[in-house]
Amino acid sequence: MEAYFIAIGIIALIYVILSLGLTLQYGLTGLINFGHVGFFAIGAYTSALLALKGVPLVLSFAAAAALAGLAAWPIGLVSLRLRDDYFAIVTLGFSEVVRIVITSERWLTNGVQGVPGIPRLYDSLGGSVAQLAVLVTVLAVTLVGVWIIRRIAGSPFGRLIEAIRDNEEAVQALGKDPARFKIQVLVVGAALAGIAGAFYAHYITYIVPDQFIPLVTFYVWMAIIMGGVGRVSGAIVGTAILMLFLEGSRFLRDIVPGVSEVDMASVRIGAVGLLLVLFIMYRPQGLMGDYTKR
Amino acid sequence: MSLEIHDISKAFGGFRALDGVRLTIETGSLFGIIGPNGAGKSTLFSVVSGFARADEGQIRLDGQSLDSLSPPARARAGMVRTFQVPREFRHLTVRENLMAAAPKQTGESLLGLFFRPGRVREEEGAIAERVNQTIRFLRLSAVADQPSGKLSGGQKKLLELGRALMVEPRLILLDEPFAGVNPVLIGEIMERIIELNMRGIGFVIIEHDLEALTRLVPQLAVMDRGKVLAQGAPQAVLDDPLVREAYLGGVS
Structure with missing residues (x-):
């Protein structure tokens, strides 16, 4: 049971790191990124493949963050020309392109068969101690991420990206170039997603393209909407609610008789969807309140 | 030291919003632009501030060509605009x-x-x-x-003026600063504009409210259908027969 909670904790924290990136991009800057999972995938594959080639994990993690961040650069350039909904479509397309490239480039990624045997973090410690060490490490990285996002949000940079979210042309009229800020925001958010991806790969130890479908992006969106858009506490609380439902519904099978594992998977997604609908109807500002209610 | 608008034209499809507009505005002055709806006043602001591209013509600020500059770069060059509908x-x-x-x-x-x-x-x-x-x-x-x-509409207009001031420009382009503002606040905004102008900041003001504008500016231009009809002191301009025809519908 303890091992189970540690496992849930690790996955939840990986999702928190993902939602921190989206909080910066959407909550503060207003960029509708529907392709978050693409950067997550780039991070996962980068670190996994490098680690299997014998690169030390510290460097493979750094490379995951760097490459995911770098991939956001062209997306940032596109965002200079596109507004809200078009940008959303481009990013969604981007993440699907990433997934299809991973699926097709078998020489690099082993295609649909995926990459097995990815080295674990702290493997030499063995068993539950290693698990606990991973949890502590992910927690530490999450806290650094929280510190960075809070620092940005409370700064002149944060003030300006919120101004961009509220009215981009007015920012231009005041002599500031929104593009520069949007690119930086995308790169930082993507780098966070890349690190989350690396943790995921080294924790699960086996990655396949099907783990990187748009549903992952939308789970992160659900988390920040339920928690409260534009708030760091919202990202954390929202992820907690999401995990509670995704994992909690597992236990439902033990209570409700005659439900198979397959049925349960569908019920789980349905339950999360219903929760999201209820939130939008009765608490659109999320549990912690969003940026409009300051 | 002046803002030179030289033969600017801008068409949207077949509609010529600006048709060879030529204006020279002293940077430190108070200058008004009036004209009926659709005369091209706001389009002129958009082109001057770089938010819309002119099809033809050049714009210079104190001798520096602005034509290849982005909107933020034009603001940094010392000319800040506000918007007709406040964008707080x-x-x-x-x-x-x-x-x-x-x-x-x-x-x-x-x-x-x-x-x-x-x-x-x-x-x-x-x-x-x-x-x-x-x-x-x-x-x-x-x-x-x-x-x-x-904030109220008038307070938002004041805020936009304040934001423009923070940039420390030489010239501020105000797009209908009195529209939808209550009369008391109109007086306030006017006083602030006059005070700022005495400190050396120039203003170009688009306005519908003819009466308010003629009280405020010593020089104005009248636009109609993308052209400048007349330019000069308010009374002289308003007495111009072309202007009476276009703006006042020929009522004498």
Whole structure:
């Protein structure tokens, strides 16, 4: 049971790191990124493949963050020309392109068969101690991420990206170039997603393209909407609610008789969807309140 | 020292919104532009501030060509515009709106933010002081810490003026500063404009309210159908037969 909670904790924290990136991009800057999972995938594959080639994990993690961040650069350039909904479509397309490239480039990624045997973090410690060490490490990285996002949000940079979210042309009229800020925001958010991806790969130890479908992006969106858009506490609380439902519904099978594992998977997604609908109807500002209610 | 608008034309499809507009405006002056709806006044502002591209013509500010500059670069060159419908950063407070407008902030770069925190703090202090002065000058103290989205129309116009001032421009382009503003506030805004002009800041003001504008500016131009019909002192311009025909519908 303890091992189970540690496992849930690790996955939840990986999702928190993902939602921190989206909080910066959407909550503060207003960029509708529907392709978050693409950067997550780039991070996962980068670190996994490098680690299997014998690169030390510290460097493979750094490379995951760097490459995911770098991939956001062209997306940032596109965002200079596109507004809200078009940008959303481009990013969604981007993440699907990433997934299809991973699926097709078998020489690099082993295609649909995926990459097995990815080295674990702290493997030499063995068993539950290693698990606990991973949890502590992910927690530490999450806290650094929280510190960075809070620092940005409370700064002149944060003030300006919120101004961009509220009215981009007015920012231009005041002599500031929104593009520069949007690119930086995308790169930082993507780098966070890349690190989350690396943790995921080294924790699960086996990655396949099907783990990187748009549903992952939308789970992160659900988390920040339920928690409260534009708030760091919202990202954390929202992820907690999401995990509670995704994992909690597992236990439902033990209570409700005659439900198979397959049925349960569908019920789980349905339950999360219903929760999201209820939130939008009765608490659109999320549990912690969003940026409009300051 | 002047803003030179030289033979600017701009068409949307077959409609010529601006048709060879030529104006020379002293940078330190108060200059008005009037004209009926669809005369091309706002389009002219968009082209001058770089938000729309002219099909033909050149624009110079104090001798410097603006033609290849982006809107932010034109603002940095010393010419800031406001918008007909106020574009406040509605989830930010009045104070935050003004602080965001201050130029050249170290804390607006991520490197500066994380590696020069001392300098960022110092600058924030200086900006906050300037913002306080601006808030007092514009008589916005009572609403300084309210979200700007909740302000009245006139207060939003004042806030936009304040934001423009934070950029420290030589010339401010005001797009209908009195539209939808109550008469008491109109008087206030006018007083502020006159005070600022005495400090050397120039204004180009688009306005529907003919009476308000003629009280404020010593020089104005009348536009109609994308052309400048006449230019000069308000009374002389208003007596021009072409203007009476276009703007006042020929009523004598």
